[in-house]
Amino acid sequence: MKADKREEALSRAQNLFWAKGYHATSLKDLEAALDMRPGSIYAAFDSKEALFLEALERYAREGAARFDTLRARQASPLAALAAHLRSFADLGRREDPARACMMVKTVLEAADDPVLSDRAETLLADTEARFTAAFQDAQAKGEIAPELNTAKLGRRYFAEIGGLRAYAQRPGSAQAVAEMAEELAREVEALRIEPA
């Protein structure tokens, strides 16, 4: 299978798994979404589980890339963290496959499946570490108070996004989600102190 065709198929699988979760997505669903017959799917991706894992990695990579782009474009780490929160403001109006995080959904849905939950957990830890690193950077640059616990800030930030995105899954939440994202962004910005 050509590489770009495979990538296209993987993207479709990602969207389907993100929307429906692992268990509720059948091979029939995948056959339809990827427009591939079972044999081709297995030739390209080995198994449903392997395909899911690859889709999950892709999801995590995309998210990390978005955050890294913000870090590169924003004037400071704290500004990037705030901008990242604001990027969820229109969550309720987007047409994404789902609103909640696919990694969080996986940890919650497949808690008793070690292969899936361990991988999702690792990717979540990476994500939290990215946030923590941004807070550390902000602290190193004197953007936030030196006595703040950056690990704690990273965890809290991470949990807030999880809560916001889970909330966004609820119907009719668009306006509330927009407000909450803005509120959270302002709280992050409020951590800024005068340069020493």
Added chain:
Amino acid sequence: MKADKREEALSRAQNLFWAKGYHATSLKDLEAALDMRPGSIYAAFDSKEALFLEALERYAREGAARFDTLRARQASPLAALAAHLRSFADLGRREDPARACMMVKTVLEAADDPVLSDRAETLLADTEARFTAAFQDAQAKGEIAPELNTAKLGRRYFAEIGGLRAYAQRPGSAQAVAEMAEELAREVEALRIEPA
């Protein structure tokens, strides 16, 4: 089937569904957990879906009762809201079937199943309304500033708990969860103003 036996079976089903979710819980699993054969299960609960819905209602009712008890025992609405947050401090060390909220798990897992997600959504709305009512009560009693938006406070409180409990699902999070619960409780308490 005797009423208390049925209640016992329903409780076991609730624990199983809460831990594993709807799709990953098979009738074989239920047969083992309830120590009942398929015929008896169907005689008592009609279908897997109906059993799940009843278990979900039971879960929601228990949660609501816990919060109402706190409201009754605590000196003020705000104190109850703070105490409720602190009740999640030992989430990481408890032996509950799961740490994340069963209603949230259902909305995330069964997003494309209207029967399950609509019911879960309604129960979540009830839960949020309970929190909002407590903030309203706090405001009526002059415990918090009259200009605060209680609907917003209720939503935010609700989302924070969702985030906290989803975070608690991750392994090794016990200490972090305890700290975060305490932090959130203090933030709620910080809303208190001087009596007029």
Added chain:
DNA sequence: CCATGATTTGAGCGATCACTCAATTGTGTG
């Protein structure tokens, strides 16, 4: 324009799914 190897196809595999019902066991009553 054919030969050859790579790719895709889709019927169908055994396993498991949610669920049923005739047969069996349990229970309350005269």
Added chain:
DNA sequence: CACACAATTGAGTGATCGCTCAAATCATGG
């Protein structure tokens, strides 16, 4: 103790699950 009825059993239903592989199709080089 005998009987009528209720409750429970578990083998078995058709459907669907993830998955396989011989056959058909496609792509490439001579």
